Amino acid sequence: MLVQLRRQCFLRPLLAGAIGLEDVCAFLQQAPCPLADLARMHLHLACQLAQRLGLFGRLQGQLELELGAMPPALLAHSLSSRCFAVRPFSASHVVRFLGPIIVSRCRSQELKRAPGQMTGITAGTYHLGLGSGQGSQYSANRKKRHRFLSAIASHDPHTAPRCDGSDHPREAVSLPHALCTADGSRHIGKGVVPMQEAMQPRKIDLRPLVVLLALVVLFVLVVLLLRLRAAEQVAAPTYWPTTSWQSSTPEAQGLDSVKLAEGLLAMREQGIDIHSLLLVRNGSVVVDAYFYPYDGSTVHDLASETKSIMTTLIGIAADQGKLSLDAPMLSFFPDRTIANRDARKERITVRxxxxxxxxxxxxxxxxxxxxxxxxxAPDAVQFALDRRMASEPGTQFAYCNLGSHLLSAILQQATGMTALDFARQNLFEPLGIRDVMWPTDPQGVNRGWGDLHLHPRDMAKIGYLWLNKGRWEDKQVVSREWVENSVTAQIRSDGDDNYGYGWWLTMDGAPGEYRADGRGGQYTIVLPTMNLIVETTGGGFEGDEIGPLLGPAVVDMQKPLPANPAGVARLNAALTAIAQPPAAQPVAPLPETARAISGKTIVLEPNPMQMETMRLDFNDSAEALWQITLAGRPAPLTGPVGLDGVYRLSPGDYGLPGGARGAWADAHTFVFEYDEIASIDVYTFRLRFEQSRVVIDVQSRGDGVGFSVTGRLQSS
Incomplete structure (x- = not known):
């Protein structure tokens, strides 16, 4: 009730600018509230401010409050709040600037903790002197601090940790931020109180401290919100990369060429399976790197980055009035008989x-x-519609390729165009994206969940469109409202990050960071505060593998660095080196097994890849031939295998290149690797020949899935 009263009394007028912070101070002093209620009020206020400024999603996990100044109860409540994730850090510059203003307005008293009097719970220093204009300094062992916070959160609300490890009623020590000293006493406020005296009930007026803490939180929130909003105001581009991107030296964009060169070479040396890396800063390409065997000449599978495009098309259709986000999903399929239909399924909306x-x-x-x-399935859309329900719509996050495919079918129903045709007309053509490949299901519905193929430079245009709030040249391609909502948290995911409309909100990254994310290393990362886009493709790597290698290159995001022609030359040399194949290795003489099995068909048992047969041909050269037949495909897959450590290329799925290389591991075991190159997966086949019996172990590097299958040799 108290929280509701406060909300009604001053929240709306404050947001509207009708009252000032002095009025809030006075109101709080007249009606102090329990600490838990105060915490809830602050968190609600933070959410309201973020929503009013259109920053709710960016606020989550990105505003780092000065938690050192908060009492443990407020701190624990903040950390457990579902409003936004909070991480401790030192914001002494904010507190140092705001301290005297807060104290003068609210007439609060200063609070000091002397570093030498604290042991046990915190290891480090803590000093807060707002009244005299002093700043706060806070450093602590992260593990110890987190254990302390966990202890607070796990205890009963009416108990607090005692210096000797036992529990005692919280009322026995009035200030909840009391800390233990070396002699077992408690440090409370400005003084040290013996434990026996601290255990005696006492009445202390918390109102000045509550007011001080309330305004620290409020001011920090407002300042950081305004800074975050200001950081989002990306300067209007002086050109648009519709036909081509312009380029820039790294130093002109605050990056170090030498460190970039070292990072690229380290990726190759460490065997990180990255295919391409594109860095765009302030609208200019700084790095455009391709790692052998992918050379950037073909489109590349985006995997689940497709979902970011699919939801974008839904947003455009909604902007055009062709569909409503709140329309029931089933309303688009009136002629279908749907299994597992219940009230919950009928409440599913496009949103x-x-x-x-x-x-x-x-x-x-x-x-x-x-x-x-x-x-x-013979009908993918029907399969998805028939799927059983697990929860009430809108209440639980569940990553679901079926739902994304239904979006493609809904778009097709609403517009009379396939997702690809609609995208070409309304998204790709305005951005100058022309080379596109997007497979369909048997009924001609584009796969809404994945497998869209674009050039890396073209996918970076999508990031640039988002960086510019949906505007391209003189046209609003996607409404600003949709762009902002798509990177605002719509639901808490089952992982560390939040989810908008097809975009992930990076909780532990730079302020405002968001990304399109696909399996195997397909990323479009947008960092508005740096005016930076990071675009990668890969065959099975994680972002944290390359982050530490690129981080040292970021020197100064505020101003250019001195020109470094020698460093640029080193970077260009690195770009050339990573695109080259490895040196060919000598080919060892073939074992007798190679001649015995050459040209013979291996008939395989049922397996997850639906391989039916396999054949290898050896001819004493540096190359062999492989052939695999798959169920449901009229023609076999076939191509050369490099035996010298260098890929031999051949057409693969959708006409895109694939590469194979292999070697005899021993007299009876042949291992060959097939890289889809412009896709995600790299398959390793390990064939063990035991007379007529063959055991094949298959491992996919892209998703880590593996299986074994047995086959029999047949005479050719």
Whole structure:
């Protein structure tokens, strides 16, 4: 009731600018509230401010409050709040600037903790002197601090840790921020009180401290919100990369060429399976790197980055009035008979599908078996519609490829165009994106969940469109409202990050950071505060593998560095080196097994890849030939295998290149690797020949899935 009263009394007028902070100070002093209520009020106020400024999603996990000045109860409540994730850090510059103003306005008293009097719970220093204009300094062992916070959160609200490890009623020590000293006493406020005296009930007026803490939190929130909003105001581009990107030296964009060169070479030396890296700063390409064997000449599979495009098309269609985000999903399929239909399924809306909150029974598992079932079904849309429900729509996050495919079918129903045709007309053509490949299901519905193929430079245009709030040249391609909502948290995910409409909000990254994210290293990362886009493709790597290698190159995001022609030359040399194949290795003489099995067909038992037969041909050269037949495909896959450590290329799926290389591990074991190059997966086949019996171990580097299958040799 108290929280509701406060909300009604001053929240709306404060947001509207009708009252000032002095009025809030006076109001709080007249009606002090319990600490828990105060915490809830502050968190609600933070959310309201963020929503009013259109920054709710960016605020989550990105505003770092000065938690050192908060009492443990408020701190624990903040950390457990679902409003936003908070991480401790030192914001002494904010407190140092605001301290005297806060104290003069609210007439609060200063609070000091002497570093030498604290042991046990915190290891480090703590000093806060707001009244005299002194700043706060806070450093602590992170593990100890987190253990302390966990202890607070796990205890009963009416107990607090005692210096000797036992519990005692919180009322026995009035200030909840009391700390233990070396002699077992408690440090409370300005003095040290013996434990016996501290255990005696006492009445202390908390109002000045509450007011001080309230305004510290409020001022920090307002300052950081305004700074975050200001950082988002990206300068209007002086050109648009519709036909081509302009380039810049790294130093002109505050980056170090030498460190970039070292990072690229380290990626190759460490065997990180990255295919391309594109850095765009202030609208200019700083690095455009391609790692052998991918050379950037073909489109590349985006995997689940496709979902960011799919939801964008839904947003454009909604802007055009062709569909409503709140329309029931089933209203687009009136002629279908749908299994597992219940009231919950009837409440699924288009909005739920875009935010992964449909309530479908979807689970994320290796090799995505549910997606494989949908692909094998005669009607993928029907398969998705028939899926059983697991929760009420809008209440639970569940990453669901089925729901994304339904978005493609909904778009097709609403516009009379396939997702690809609609994208070409309304998204790709305005941005100058022309080379596109997007597979469909048997009914001609583009795969809404994945497999869209674009050039890395073209996918970076999508990031640039988002960086400019949906505007391209003189046209608003996507409404600003949709862009901002798409990177605002719509639901808390089942991982560390939040989810908008097809975009991930990076909670532990730079302020305002968000990304399109696909399996195997497909990333479009947008960092508005740096005016930076990071675009990668890969065959099975994680972002944290390359982050530490690129971080040292970021020197000064505020101004250019001195020109460094020698460093640029080193970077260009590195770009050339990583694109080159490895040196060919000598080919060892073939074992007798190679001649015995050459040209013979291996008939395979049923397996997850639906391989039916395999054949190898050896001819005493540096190359062999491989052939695999797959169920449902009229022609076999075939191509050369490099035996000297260098890929031999051949056409693969969708006409895109694939590469194979292999070697005999021993007299009876042949290992060959097939890299899809412009896609995600790299498959390793390890064939063990035991007379007529063959055991094949298959491992996919892209998703880590593996299996074994047995086969029999047949005479040719």
């Amino acid at each position: 739920h599908l875009t935010s992964m909150s449909s309530g479908f029974d979807c689970t994320r598992a290796a090799n995505e078996p549910l997606t494989q079932e949908m692909l094998a």
